[in-house]
Structures are given as structure tokens and as C-alpha cells.
Amino acid sequence: MRTVLVVxxxxxxxxxxxxxxxxxxxxxxxxxGSYRIRTASLDGAAVRTSxxxxxxxxxxxxxxxxxxxxxxxxxxGTRNSAxxxxxxxxxxxxxxxxxxxxxxxxxxxxxxxxxxGRRATTHWAxxxxxxxxxxxxxxxxxxxxxxxxxxxxxxxxxxxxxxALALVEEDLGREVALGIARHLVVFLRRPGNQAQFSxxxxxxxxxxxxxxxxxxxxxxxxxxxxxxxTLAARARLSPRHFARAFQAETGMTPGRYVDRVRLEHARxxxxxxxxxxxxxxxxxxYGTSEAMRRAFVKALGTAPAEYRRRFRPASAPTL
Numbered sequence: 628m629r630t631v632l633v634v635x636x637x638x639x640x641x642x643x644x645x646x647x648x649x650x651x652x653x654x655x656x657x658x659x660g661s662y663r664i665r666t667a668s669l670d671g672a673a674v675r676t677s678x679x680x681x682x683x684x685x686x687x688x689x690x691x692x693x694x695x696x697x698x699x700x701x702x703x704g705t706r707n708s709a710x711x712x713x714x715x716x717x718x719x720x721x722x723x724x725x726x727x728x729x730x731x732x733x734x735x736x737x738x739x740x741x742x743x744g745r746r747a748t749t750h751w752a753x754x755x756x757x758x759x760x761x762x763x764x765x766x767x768x769x770x771x772x773x774x775x776x777x778x779x780x781x782x783x784x785x786x787x788x789x790x791a792l793a794l795v796e797e798d799l800g801r802e803v804a805l806g807i808a809r810h811l812v813v814f815l816r817r818p819g820n821q822a823q824f825s826x827x828x829x830x831x832x833x834x835x836x837x838x839x840x841x842x843x844x845x846x847x848x849x850x851x852x853x854x855x856x857t858l859a860a861r862a863r864l865s866p867r868h869f870a871r872a873f874q875a876e877t878g879m880t881p882g883r884y885v886d887r888v889r890l891e892h893a894r895x896x897x898x899x900x901x902x903x904x905x906x907x908x909x910x911x912x913y914g915t916s917e918a919m920r921r922a923f924v925k926a927l928g929t930a931p932a933e934y935r936r937r938f939r940p941a942s943a944p945t946l
Contacts, residue, residue, distance in 0.1 A: 628660055628661065628662065628663050629661065629662050629663070629695040629696060629798065630662075630663045630664075630665065630692075630694040630695050630696070631648075631651050631662055631663070631664045631665070631694060631695070631696045631698060632665050632666075632667060632691055632694035632696070632697050632698065633647070633648065633664075633665070633666045633667070633698045633700065634667060634668075634688065634697070634698065634699045634700070634712065634716070634732075634735075635666050635667060635668040635674045635682060635684050635700075636668060636669065636674055636702075636704045636705075636709055636712055637674050637675055637704050638675070638676070638677050638702050638703040638704025638705075638706075638707065639674060639676050639677065639682075639700050639701070639702040639704050640676065640677050640678075640700055640701050640702030640703075640729075640730060640731075640784060641676040641677070641678050641680045641682070641702075642784050642785065642787075643700030643701050643702060643729040643730050643732065643784060643787050644666070644676075644682065644700050646729075646784070646785060646787045646788040646791065647698060647700075647727075647729060647787045647788065647790070647791035648664060648666075649788075649811060650788055650791035650792055650795055650807055650811070651664055651791060651795065652664060653795070653806075653807035653810060653811070654795045654798065654799050654803060654804075654807065657799070657803050657806060657807065658799050658803060661798065661799055665685045665686060665691070665694070666682070666684040666685050666686075667684050667685060667686045667687060667688045667690075667691050668684045668687065668688065669687065669688050669689070669711050669712055669715065670687050670688075670689070671684060671686055671687030671690070672684075676702065677702045677703045677704070688712070688715050688719075689715070691719075693719055693722040693723055694723055695723065695724045695725060696723065696724070696725040696726075696727060696794070697716075697719070697720060697723035697725070697726050697727065698727045698728070698729065698732075699716065699726075699727070699728045699729070699732035699733075699735050699736055700728075700729045700730065700732050700787070701728070701729055701730025701731030701732040701733070701734070701749070701750065701783070702730070702731065705731040705732060705734045705735050706731070706734070709735065712735065713735060713738045713739045714739075716735060716736065716739035716741065717739040717740060717741070720736070720739055720741045721741070723777075724777060725777050725779070725794070726741060726777060726778045726779070727778075727779045727780075727781075727790065727794070728747075728749070728779075728780045728781065729781050729784075729786070729787035729790070730749060730750045730781065730782065730783045730784055730786070730787065731749055731750055731753050732749075732780075733747050733748070733749040733757060733780045734749065734753065734756075734757060734760075736778075736780070737757060737760070737761040737764055738761075741778065742761065742763075742764045742778065742780070743761075743763040743764065744763060744764075744765075745764060745765065745775040745776070745778055746764075746765040746766075746767055746773055746775045747764050747765070747766060747767070747773055747775065747778070747780040748766065748767050748768065748769075748770055748771075748772065748773045748780050748781065748782055749766070749780060749782065749783075750782055750783035750784075751768055751782065751783065752783075754766050754767075754768035755768075770782070771786040771789050771790075772786055772789060772790040772793065774793075779793075779794070788811070788813060789813075792804045792807060792808055792813070795807060801937065833872075833873070833876040833877055834876055835872070835876065837861075837862040837863060837864070838862055838872060838873055838876055838877070840861070840862070841858050841861055841862050841873070842877070842884070844858075844861060845858070845884060845885055845888050846888055849885075849888050849889045849892040849910075849911050849912050850909065850910045850911055850912045851912065853881075853885045853912060855869065855870050855881050855882070858873075858881055869881070885912075886922065886926075889911045889912050889913065889922070890922055890923070890926055890927075892910075892911045893907055893908070893911040893913070893919060893922075893923070893931070894934065896910065896911070897931055897934055897935040898935070904916045904919065904920075904931050904932060904935075907919070907931070908931075916931070919931055
């Protein structure tokens with residue numbers, strides 16, 4: 628049995644706690660005896676989350692044995708000095724078989740010296756701070772989670788669910804993890820090297836209506852001709868003016884935006900349909916399966932067929 632201990636403190640982000648806990652509890656329901664889940668605050672007292680929810684821990688950190696998996700969530704409370712929590716992590720963190728942070732929980736791990744010399748990530752809004760305050764940490768702002776040896780760090784909030792699913796897959800197998808994802812209505816189980824934002828979230832929404840309409844058109848028609856010339860005509864602008872205005876208002880070039888939309892659409896079709904790779908490549912505007920394979924390898928480090936094998940449920944176990 629693997630003990631999962633979640634560290635609590637005032638100002639913790641409630642979803643950083645409950646998201647991973649629901650995943651591990653799903654593993655316990657599917658395979659009884661797999662996990663023993665505990666929460667602990669420094670002195671065992673109740674904590675108030677950043678959303679105002681009060682959480683009563685199971686025990687005090689000072690009375691907790693070293694767990695298999697030590698999970699440190701994030702939240703506003705990590706931005707205030709918590710020397711006693713950091714001191715406890717500095718002493719007990721190295722003994723855990725698996726050290727995990729969600730969101731800005733990485734800040735506490737870094738303050739305890741547990742990320743020195745390691746690659747890590749955190750919520751996109753705090754990556755610069757983590758890198759600036761802890762130059763010995765190699766901060767990667769893009770992935771939704773990062774594994775470096777026995778240490779795993781994740782991006783903001785819901786990325787903790789993705790990381791927890793990956794850990795359950797490591798412990799109990801792919802089918803259990805995918806069954807939990809379906810039970811939690813997590814439609815897309817994301818690989819760790821996926822960017823923290825989808826194309827629509829990564830890009831800003833254009834201020835001008837013609838450009839907003841073009842953004843929506845791209846999303847709804849990934850298989851169409853999405854060249855700059857065609858998109859510029861839809862916006863009633865010259866290609867040069869369109870490309871300049873699109874990047875200025877969205878923060879990315881039209882080509883980059885199209886690439887992200889097509890990749891996300893292809894991933895959904897691989898996960899949710901039985902369509903062949905060749906058919907999907909045409910539906911997503913790649914033209915050929917080889918072009919789609921190159922796009923997947925570049926962005927995700929894996930080919931479409933392997934991606935489907937890993938992330939499309941073969942069955943849906945009932946929890």
C-alpha cells in the first residue's frame with residue numbers, strides 16, 4: 628500500500644488538494660489496498676483554503692510518518708513565508724519515495740531546497756518568479772507537468788489531476804488511470820509535455836471583430852485551407868496587414884495558431900474516434916499521415932499511432 632500525504636496550510640488552493648485526492652481515491656476504489664490517503668497541517672488544525680472552504684486534516688505534520696508520495700499543493704498561502712512548513716519539507720521531503728507539487732506548491736519545494744538541480748514547472752504566472760528566486764532550478768514554463776527522477780511538479784490547478792492520473796498509471800496501469808479519467812469526466816487525458824494552454828487559451832482574443840471571427844473559423848474548420856491569404860480574405864485585409872494585426876492582437880502568428888488548433892483537433896479524434904490516421908490527417912488539414920506524424924513528434928514527442936495507444940480508453944471500468 629502506498630501512503631499519499633497531502634500537506635495543508637492556510638491559503639491552499641482547494642482544487643489542488645481535492646483534484647489529485649479524487650484521482651488517488653479512484654485508484655483505491657478500483658484496486659483496494661493500493662493507496663492510504665492522508666491530509667496533514669503543521670499542527671493538525673483546520674485550514675482555510677483560498678476559496679474560503681475550511682478543511683479539517685487527518686493529522687499533524689509533526690506526527691506524520693514519511694509517506695510513499697508526499698504531495699504539496701499550491702495557492703495564495705505559498706506566497707507567504709511558511710518557515711515551519713518549509714523546514715518540515717526540508718527534513719522529510721528527501722525521505723519520500725515520490726515528491727509531488729501542484730501549481731505553486733513548487734515554490735515551497737524550492738524553498739526547502741528539494742528542486743535544486745532539477746527541472747520543474749509551476750503555474751504559468753509564477754514561472755518567472757520561481758526561476759528568479761531559485762536560479763538552481765531549471766524552470767520549464769510550458770509543460771503541464773514535469774518528471775525529474777522521483778520529483779514531479781505540475782502547472783496550475785487542474786494540471787494536478789493530469790499529473791495524478793499519470794502517477795496512478797505508473798502504479799496501477801493504463802486502464803485504471805483511463806477509467807478514473809472517464810469517471811471524473813476528464814475528457815482529454817493530457818500528456819505531460821502538452822502546453823499549459825490550448826490554442827484558444829494561449830492566444831489572446833482579438834479586439835477587432837473580423838479577427839475574432841477568423842479565430843473562431845479556424846477552430847471550427849481545421850481541415851480547410853487556412854493559409855494567410857485565405858484567412859486575410861475572410862478578414863477583408865491584405866495578407867501582410869492581416870498577419871501583422873493577428874499577431875499583435877493574439878500574441879501569436881496565424882501559422883502558429885493554426886498549428887495548435889489542428890494538433891488539438893487531431894488529438895481529440897485519435898482519443899474519441901476509431902477513424903484511421905490517414906483520414907484524421909485529412910480532416911485536420913495535414914494532408915498526409917506523414918505530415919501529421921511530424922507535427923505530433925515535434926509537439927508531443929510521440930507518433931499519432933502511439934499517442935492513440937496510450938490515451939484512447941480500450942474499455943471503461945466502472946468505479
